[in-house]
Amino acid sequence: MAGTRAGGVGRRRARPHAGRRGGHPMTQAAGRPGGPARTRVRASRQAGADITRRGGAVKDAVGVFVRRLRADRHNKALSLSFLRAAGDGADLHLGRADARCMVLLLSTEGGDEVQLLAVRDGAFARDELTRLTVAINSESGAVEVADQGEATANVVALSERSGTGTPATGPAPPATDTAPTASTSSLRPPLFAAHDDELLVKLGVVRSLLPAIRKITTDEQLDKLLTHNLPELTRDVLTALRDHRDPADVERLITSTWRPEGEDVDVRDWAGAARRAVSQAETDDDAVLEALGNGFDAWRLFLHPEQRRLAKAAFKGSAKVTGGPGTGKTVVALHRVQQLVDRLTPGHNRAVLLTTYNTNLALELRERLRDLGGDELLRRVDVKSVDVLAREILQESRTELGRPLDDEAAINLWHDIRVETGLLHYDAEFLDSEFKHVILAKRCGSWDLYRRIGRTGRPRITPPQRHEVWQLVQAYQARLAVAPRRTTYAVIADRAAGLEQHRMARVEEQARYKDEQGGRDLIHREAGSGMWLRPRYQHVVVDEAQDLSGSHWRMLRAMVRKGPDDIFLVGDAHQRIYGGRVVLSDHGIVIRGRASRRLTLNYRTTRQILGSANGLIAGASFDDLDTGTDTLDGYRSVLTGLAPQFWRAPDRTSEMRAVAVLIKERHDAHGTPYSAMAVAVPDQSAAQEFAYRLADEFRIPVVPLGKEGVRSGEDAVRIGTMHRFKGLEFQRVFLTSVGEGQVPRQSIEQYRLANPDRYRLEEQRARSLVFVAATRARDELVVSWSGKASRFLPPDADATAFRATDLLRPQGPASGPATASVA
Numbered sequence: 001m002a003g004t005r006a007g008g009v010g011r012r013r014a015r016p017h018a019g020r021r022g023g024h025p026m027t028q029a030a031g032r033p034g035g036p037a038r039t040r041v042r043a044s045r046q047a048g049a050d051i052t053r054r055g056g057a058v059k060d061a062v063g064v065f066v067r068r069l070r071a072d073r074h075n076k077a078l079s080l081s082f083l084r085a086a087g088d089g090a091d092l093h094l095g096r097a098d099a100r101c102m103v104l105l106l107s108t109e110g111g112d113e114v115q116l117l118a119v120r121d122g123a124f125a126r127d128e129l130t131r132l133t134v135a136i137n138s139e140s141g142a143v144e145v146a147d148q149g150e151a152t153a154n155v156v157a158l159s160e161r162s163g164t165g166t167p168a169t170g171p172a173p174p175a176t177d178t179a180p181t182a183s184t185s186s187l188r189p190p191l192f193a194a195h196d197d198e199l200l201v202k203l204g205v206v207r208s209l210l211p212a213i214r215k216i217t218t219d220e221q222l223d224k225l226l227t228h229n230l231p232e233l234t235r236d237v238l239t240a241l242r243d244h245r246d247p248a249d250v251e252r253l254i255t256s257t258w259r260p261e262g263e264d265v266d267v268r269d270w271a272g273a274a275r276r277a278v279s280q281a282e283t284d285d286d287a288v289l290e291a292l293g294n295g296f297d298a299w300r301l302f303l304h305p306e307q308r309r310l311a312k313a314a315f316k317g318s319a320k321v322t323g324g325p326g327t328g329k330t331v332v333a334l335h336r337v338q339q340l341v342d343r344l345t346p347g348h349n350r351a352v353l354l355t356t357y358n359t360n361l362a363l364e365l366r367e368r369l370r371d372l373g374g375d376e377l378l379r380r381v382d383v384k385s386v387d388v389l390a391r392e393i394l395q396e397s398r399t400e401l402g403r404p405l406d407d408e409a410a411i412n413l414w415h416d417i418r419v420e421t422g423l424l425h426y427d428a429e430f431l432d433s434e435f436k437h438v439i440l441a442k443r444c445g446s447w448d449l450y451r452r453i454g455r456t457g458r459p460r461i462t463p464p465q466r467h468e469v470w471q472l473v474q475a476y477q478a479r480l481a482v483a484p485r486r487t488t489y490a491v492i493a494d495r496a497a498g499l500e501q502h503r504m505a506r507v508e509e510q511a512r513y514k515d516e517q518g519g520r521d522l523i524h525r526e527a528g529s530g531m532w533l534r535p536r537y538q539h540v541v542v543d544e545a546q547d548l549s550g551s552h553w554r555m556l557r558a559m560v561r562k563g564p565d566d567i568f569l570v571g572d573a574h575q576r577i578y579g580g581r582v583v584l585s586d587h588g589i590v591i592r593g594r595a596s597r598r599l600t601l602n603y604r605t606t607r608q609i610l611g612s613a614n615g616l617i618a619g620a621s622f623d624d625l626d627t628g629t630d631t632l633d634g635y636r637s638v639l640t641g642l643a644p645q646f647w648r649a650p651d652r653t654s655e656m657r658a659v660a661v662l663i664k665e666r667h668d669a670h671g672t673p674y675s676a677m678a679v680a681v682p683d684q685s686a687a688q689e690f691a692y693r694l695a696d697e698f699r700i701p702v703v704p705l706g707k708e709g710v711r712s713g714e715d716a717v718r719i720g721t722m723h724r725f726k727g728l729e730f731q732r733v734f735l736t737s738v739g740e741g742q743v744p745r746q747s748i749e750q751y752r753l754a755n756p757d758r759y760r761l762e763e764q765r766a767r768s769l770v771f772v773a774a775t776r777a778r779d780e781l782v783v784s785w786s787g788k789a790s791r792f793l794p795p796d797a798d799a800t801a802f803r804a805t806d807l808l809r810p811q812g813p814a815s816g817p818a819t820a821s822v823a
């Protein structure tokens, strides 16, 4: 903007102290020609975290400040003052959001671009902002702030209190026999002694914090440092090194994901750094403002660079994102949908499909998508579970298959067929999944096809057994056809896939014909078919991809034409609890090279909970939803909290009572709303038992975790089977009934010798199920059982667990999160 440099943000270094000394920037600007000086305002990731930490009034004040700044940076109400020059035409300024809250700003481009770098409130806000170091990170190119004075003071204070200072800084307390001797603790080597300064900086650690980092000798001191609003890259690198991760791994898994692609970082180019995506909450300042008004969900603004790349990239064809629980796969899928909608030509059709495994997750996705982009975004997107989608296809084509049996009824029918045919040595669940994942998924319409089909990943059966299975399937289908006609969701998906494939074949044929005719419209031909034949969607986005069956994939594949950005899917085979293994390329979904990515940073769960959860699936091997294998290599969290608690009860009633006492205590003493807590159980009857005990004996409000359970407004503890926990998260999770015989269920023992393949499969699925449930916990995970601990728990679980009976004594032990922790 012409003529705006003299006052407010954007004043050049030529007058370094003008803000304090000379005329007020706003008064200087008064009367300038050209009207208000509009400014583009972005928030840095750290400023976002500052605001989130402070919440409420600070958020509102900053929101108003940003609005005013955007409208006219010479507005006197902003109380802007020049702080110091950053270099290369960029300046730092202070601003006042309200009587208590101040902000630090970086101005570039002569003041037309401003970045909100930090927010502080309270009597010392000005001092705190003034002493911040502001620098461009040489690896990520992000503008970062650090409070080295406060960081060092905190680390040193802790070492003085605990007597664990480094030889250079801490006077040694007197030695005793019981505590670690002062001389040994004071000689404890610095935590990062093995890594020199240049290595740390090369990995992305902010340089100005090195003096503080060098003084750290204990985990406690590092935890203290991590409570600061550190740049994310520094936090992630330090946490990984503390966990003894090799620097080369840190470089590969962490630092490289932050480096700008195809660009060298110039640490003096402030305008370039401020513009870089890693420096910003959002590239669009309207979005920042909207978010300030709507509660500032971190994920809506601060995507990890890798998440952002995946959400925004253009792919030549389909793309796949895998990653452990809580790594933000759903977040990426939602942003991807927004990106795809943004690229659509204006219109009214729902050109993007967002789909997932079940109905309650689809509801959850719809709400999260609304949070992200409001109704305007939802208007262009169909959000449906795959089964609802399949049913609609059938309804549209007026295909009548009868009422679908729910999963339990479908299994019961297999039981009946086994009894009727006398083939009792096949169990119902095996038959159900053979029908779904082999016969339907691979389109085995005849014995001859089924006889020859590959069954990778399925329990082995002999050729005569195959024939018997085929006969059972025939009997099952015949039974479904008997009036009143019934069907299963698997059959519906299969038929829907067939119909969609047929439709897509016609679409392709019309397109070919159109090409031959030199691109002329096919009014007659298309009118003759009764409709304009177009692919059903332009883009398909899939969440929880690991649980979809082959029929689902065939259906989805046929809903979108092959081409750029056709299918984008996110999933994690470690969390597969329904489907069998599916190889995407078998269904025409081909994902190549960089279109297949893995996320590794968990945003949901603490390191302590993750450590335990990972133990549940250690040693097992998992696929990558395609022909390869997947691991949780590099899977980590930078959140710190309590170790999971283990509680052992002599019997079922004591277990339920102990869980009730723990829940009540968290509610009454720690103020956790009931709705932030959830109880996971292995099966429906246990869910009912628990619900009854909690509600009746302890007067704890409960709500079943059903289709609408999560979204229920009731302040009630959610209770559901572990299956129901898929895709959700809660502040505190009580993972109950994890005793031997219950998890995995006793009935799988029948296969241990008779059918080892099947046994392995069942055990793996049971592991995945507990893994899913355990990784839903944000802050606290409580694991309980009666009798002997499940073999999935650590070998010493029975010996080290808390005793439920102690808790049930009238003077039972304090069991608050701060007092009870067993690793």
Ligand SMILES: Nc1ncnc2c1ncn2[C@@H]1O[C@H](COP(=O)(O)OP(=O)(O)OP(=O)(O)O)[C@@H](O)[C@H]1O
Pocket (backbone or CB within 6 Å): 298, 299, 302, 303, 304, 307, 323, 324, 325, 326, 327, 328, 329, 330, 331, 332, 572, 575, 602, 603, 604, 726, 727, 728, 729, 775
């Ligand atoms: N970049 C981010 N910044 C802050 N929070 C994030 C970010 N990405 C994800 N989250 C948060 O992390 C949590 C997990 O995200 P999300 O549900 O997308 O993970 P997921 O990989 O789909 O998990 P799961 O596989 O367990 O269902 C959510 O609370 C989400 O808001």
